[in-house]
Amino acid sequence: MRAMGRLAAALAFATGAGGAALAVVKGRDAxxxxxxxxxxxxxxGGxxxxxxxxxxxxxxxxxxxAGAKAWRIHFRDAAGAPTMLEPSGVALHPGYNGQAVQNRxxxxxxxxxxxxxxxxxxxxPVALAASDASGGKLSFAGRTLGVGGYGLAAEGEPRTGGRFRLAELGVVEPYGPSRILVWLSDPSSKPGAGACQGDSGGPVFGDGGEVVAVTVWAEGVGxxxxxxxxxxxLxxxxxxxxxxxxAKWR
Structure with missing residues (x-):
């Protein structure tokens, strides 16, 4: 019951009923x-x-x-009613390290x-960026990618949550898939768009609509x-x- 109570609390955050969960800010509805x-x-509760x-x-x-004992997939059905599904299986990447930041x-x-x-x-399903078996490098230099997610449209305003939004961000570094991460920032003259807590796991779209990355971390200014x-x-x-x-789950 305690676990379900926390899942209900997470649903309240996700639908804008309260809390401080954050997502794409200064993004457009998509x-x-x-x-x-x-x-x-x-x-x-997250x-x-x-x-x-x-x-x-x-x-x-x-x-x-990682670290959770229960999960639910939440979405709204065709009638707009909130729905929660209990997963039948979870696979965590064997290379995941929960202490990565502390241990560098x-x-x-x-x-x-x-x-x-x-x-x-x-x-x-959405198309995923394909691996390059030839060992070539896909350049991200000068590109703009779309960072999407659910949550708040404005930091600190929980009632703005519960809708999928997208922000166009410019690639900062690195520029190729030889590394596993890519950094992005708002390229506009008045920066401030980006992802936050609650946006983790969200899609980062390439020019062709394929997902080239998933959001894993964000920070603000000041x-x-x-x-x-x-x-x-990546x-x-x-x-x-x-x-x-x-393939195993088919």
């Missing part, structure tokens, strides 16, 4: 992309964003799964969540908690693990 994303709630990668599988950040270690902050049944329409840097884990270098888990 209903055309919302069919590729859901919310991942946990018994710690929530993340998840990417639909198969009819019954959601990809999210590893830290959204690399961590593959990624997880897959299996559902007991396919998500209903209009939800649909006292702000978001709108400074957004950090995301998908292409992890395709081997992702595809192997999906």
């Amino acid at each position: 209903p055309e992309l919302a069919r590729h994303a859901v919310m991942v709630l946990d018994d710690r 929530f993340c964003t998840g990417v639909v990668v198969a009819p019954d599988v959601v990809m999210t950040a590893g830290h959204c799964i 270690r690399q961590s593959i902050d990624l997880a897959l969540v299996r559902l007991p049944a396919p998500l209903p329409a209009p939800f649909a 006292k702000a908690k978001c709108g400074g840097l957004t950090q995301a884990l 998908v292409a270098p992890q395709r081997g693990w992702i595809d192997s888990v999906l």
Whole structure:
């Protein structure tokens, strides 16, 4: 009962009923992309964003799964009613390290969540960036990527949550998949857009609509908690693990 109570609290945060969970700020509503994303709630009272990668599988950040004892996938059905599904399986990337920051270690902050049944329409899997078997480098230099997620449109205003939003951010570094992470920031003359807590696991879209990364961390400027840097884990270098888990779950 305690776990379910915390899941209910997470649902309240996610639907804007209260709390301080944050997501993409200064982003635009993106209903055309919302069919590729859901919310991942946990018994710690928190929530993340998840990417639909198969009819019954959601990809999210590893830290959204690690340490929790119960999870639910949350979305709104065709009638707009909130729905929560209990996962039938969870796979945490073997390279995930919960103490990576403290120990200055690399961590593959990624997880897959299996559902007991396919998500209903209009939800649909999104294409993932492919790994380059030739060893070539995909350049991100000068590119703008779309960072999406559920949560608040404005920091500190919980009533603005519960809708999928997208912010166009410029790549700061690195520029190739030889590393596992990419950093992004607001390229406008009045910066402040970016991802925050609650946006973890959300999709980072490339030019062709494919997901090239998932959000794993963010920071703000000064006292702000978001709108400074957004950090995301590149998908292409992890395709081997992702595809192997999906094949196992078929």
